[in-house]
Amino acid sequence: MLSFNSVSFTYQSGGNILDNLSFNVRPGEFISIVGVSGSGKSTIFRLVTGLDEPSAGIISLASDQNNQRLGKVGYMPQQDLLLPWRTILENACLPLEIAGMDKREARNQVMPLLHEFGLAGTKDDYPAKLSGGMKQRVAFLRAVLSGNPLLLLDEPFSALDAITKLSMQEWLVTQWERRKSTVLFITHDIEEALFLSDRIFLLQNKPVTSVDVIEIPLGRPRTRSDLHRPEMLLLKEKLMSRLQSEVTV
Amino acid sequence: MKNMTSPLIVIMFLSCWELGARLYDKAFILPSPIQIFIRFWELKKVLLLQHLPATLLTIIIGLLISIVAGTAIAVWMSSSLGIRKALYPILIASQMIPIIALAPIFVLWFGYTIWSKVAVTVLITFFPITVNTFDGLSSDKKEMQELFLTMGATKKDYFFKYSVPTALPQFFSGLKIAVTLSVIGAAIGEWLGAQAGLGYFSRRMMTQFDGAAVFAPIFVLTVLGVGLFFCVTFIENRLLKWRTKN
Numbered sequence: 001m002l003s004f005n006s007v008s009f010t011y012q013s014g015g016n017i018l019d020n021l022s023f024n025v026r027p028g029e030f031i032s033i034v035g036v037s038g039s040g041k042s043t044i045f046r047l048v049t050g051l052d053e054p055s056a057g058i059i060s061l062a063s064d065q066n067n068q069r070l071g072k073v074g075y076m077p078q079q080d081l082l083l084p085w086r087t088i089l090e091n092a093c094l095p096l097e098i099a100g101m102d103k104r105e106a107r108n109q110v111m112p113l114l115h116e117f118g119l120a121g122t123k124d125d126y127p128a129k130l131s132g133g134m135k136q137r138v139a140f141l142r143a144v145l146s147g148n149p150l151l152l153l154d155e156p157f158s159a160l161d162a163i164t165k166l167s168m169q170e171w172l173v174t175q176w177e178r179r180k181s182t183v184l185f186i187t188h189d190i191e192e193a194l195f196l197s198d199r200i201f202l203l204q205n206k207p208v209t210s211v212d213v214i215e216i217p218l219g220r221p222r223t224r225s226d227l228h229r230p231e232m233l234l235l236k237e238k239l240m241s242r243l244q245s246e247v248t249v
Numbered sequence: 250m251k252n253m254t255s256p257l258i259v260i261m262f263l264s265c266w267e268l269g270a271r272l273y274d275k276a277f278i279l280p281s282p283i284q285i286f287i288r289f290w291e292l293k294k295v296l297l298l299q300h301l302p303a304t305l306l307t308i309i310i311g312l313l314i315s316i317v318a319g320t321a322i323a324v325w326m327s328s329s330l331g332i333r334k335a336l337y338p339i340l341i342a343s344q345m346i347p348i349i350a351l352a353p354i355f356v357l358w359f360g361y362t363i364w365s366k367v368a369v370t371v372l373i374t375f376f377p378i379t380v381n382t383f384d385g386l387s388s389d390k391k392e393m394q395e396l397f398l399t400m401g402a403t404k405k406d407y408f409f410k411y412s413v414p415t416a417l418p419q420f421f422s423g424l425k426i427a428v429t430l431s432v433i434g435a436a437i438g439e440w441l442g443a444q445a446g447l448g449y450f451s452r453r454m455m456t457q458f459d460g461a462a463v464f465a466p467i468f469v470l471t472v473l474g475v476g477l478f479f480c481v482t483f484i485e486n487r488l489l490k491w492r493t494k495n
């Protein structure tokens with residue numbers, strides 16, 4: 001689906017972020033990326049989306065034939081970035097319009113999805129009227145409608161309150177299972193990563209030279225109580241201490 | 250109940266004026282509001298059918314030119330830093346020109362045609378449109394541009410689907426200022442040389458010591474300015490429904 005092959009990246013202003021990093025993402029996987037603040041998680045997304053190019057190494061994307069990654073992945077930024085002058089329906093239509101679809105056709109295609117995404121009845125509302133959780137749903141729907149099987153979500157729930165966050169996590173899993181998309185998910189919340197992911201990538205060192213891959217020993221569907229199993233508690237402890245050691249480096 | 254304070258203030262102001270004018274009792278210098286209104290009523294045909302259309306035409310042509318040229322310059326400036334750095338000082342300098350002094354030159358160039366008046370109007374109205382639209386266009390967010398890029402958007406997509414709607418509220422702020430100034434611009438232009446128009450009529454009455462008839466077209470100009478302002482506000486609320494609905 002996606003692979004990084006000895007990728008290095010340095011910002012022009014001098015920060016060396018990735019050094020000879022390699023990893024692989026399989027189709028249909030749910031992968032969480034965790035790492036301390038400033039370790040380079042968002043930078044990895046910028047590289048995958050094609051906003052930045054690696055200074056060395058190869059990034060290959062299944063949907064990408066001619067080495068042009070812009071427009072080939074669905075990207076959901078941390079802030080919802082909805083357009084305030086567009087209604088919910090119109091916001092969701094944006095990627096289709098950009099892809100050149102006729103406005104009416106785009107509407108017809110998006111309309112049934114609003115219900116499926118738990119946005120029924122908000123179609124003519126403006127984003128300012130919606131709660132944080134609802135806005136994130138719209139942003140997610142918009143990412144899905146980019147039509148790309150690989151979705152990148154950058155801390156989508158970090159601004160939500162604890163309860164909304166939990167229900168959005170469950171909602172996200174349902175959507176992911178139904179759409180069979182591949183998800184890369186950045187988070188600071190270990191529990192969130194454990195609950196959602198097939199595998200967790202923990203960024204190591206600074207600059208990042210490798211990812212520590214952690215397989216989650218849980219099947220699906222999962223429940224919250226699965227997180228309280230002894231092996232999961234151990235895993236959580238392990239992840240916590242790894243992150244802490246990264247901070248002190 | 251709507252807010253009644255501003256009508257009250259206007260009524261109080263007019264009453265004081267009325268009282269003062271009656272005590273002073275020199276209508277050719279200070280006519281009272283009632284005298285002005287009576288004079289307006291007597292002159293209504295000439296004012297509304299002959300001079301108002303002339304002024305209105307000047308204002309509309311002037312505003313149209315300002316809107317087209319002003320937004321074009323704003324878009325051009327926002328397209329590159331070099332152009333912005335080159336144009337901004339010139340733009341500001343253009344507002345330092347004393348227009349009253351320049352207007353006679355316009356008359357020299359364009360004669361007593363409508364174009365000398367249009368030129369004055371354009372000169373004072375394009376600035377608020379350009380500056381405000383430019384500010385609006387520059388207030389775009391980098392994250393938004395990147396989001397558009399990740400969707401595979403072209404420059405054109407980004408401009409029409411993001412930059413234009415972002416700049417629209419600012420454009421309207423500029424237009425509201427421009428509309429108010431356009432009335433002043435047209436009147437100044439007519440003062441300095443014209444064959445018709447409310448400004449011209451007011452000046453002509455001055456030479457005849459007809460105080461009330463000097464004020465009557467000014468009254469019409471004021472109403473015109475307020476009317477144009479409300480037109481713009483109406484269109485603005487229509488186009489920017491999302492702001493009022495929130």
Ligand SMILES: Nc1ncnc2c1ncn2[C@@H]1O[C@H](COP(=O)(O)OP(=O)(O)OP(=O)(O)O)[C@@H](O)[C@H]1O
Binds near residue numbers: 040044
């Ligand atoms: N445009 C840029 N130019 C130069 N340096 C940058 C730029 N963007 C980010 N950096 C630096 O690169 C490093 C990694 O940034 P990145 O945003 O990828 O971190 P992150 O892991 O997403 O952090 P967070 O968890 O806080 O979001 C940081 O030290 C940051 O200061």
Ligand SMILES: [Mg+2]
Binds near residue numbers: 043
């Ligand atoms: Mg980040």
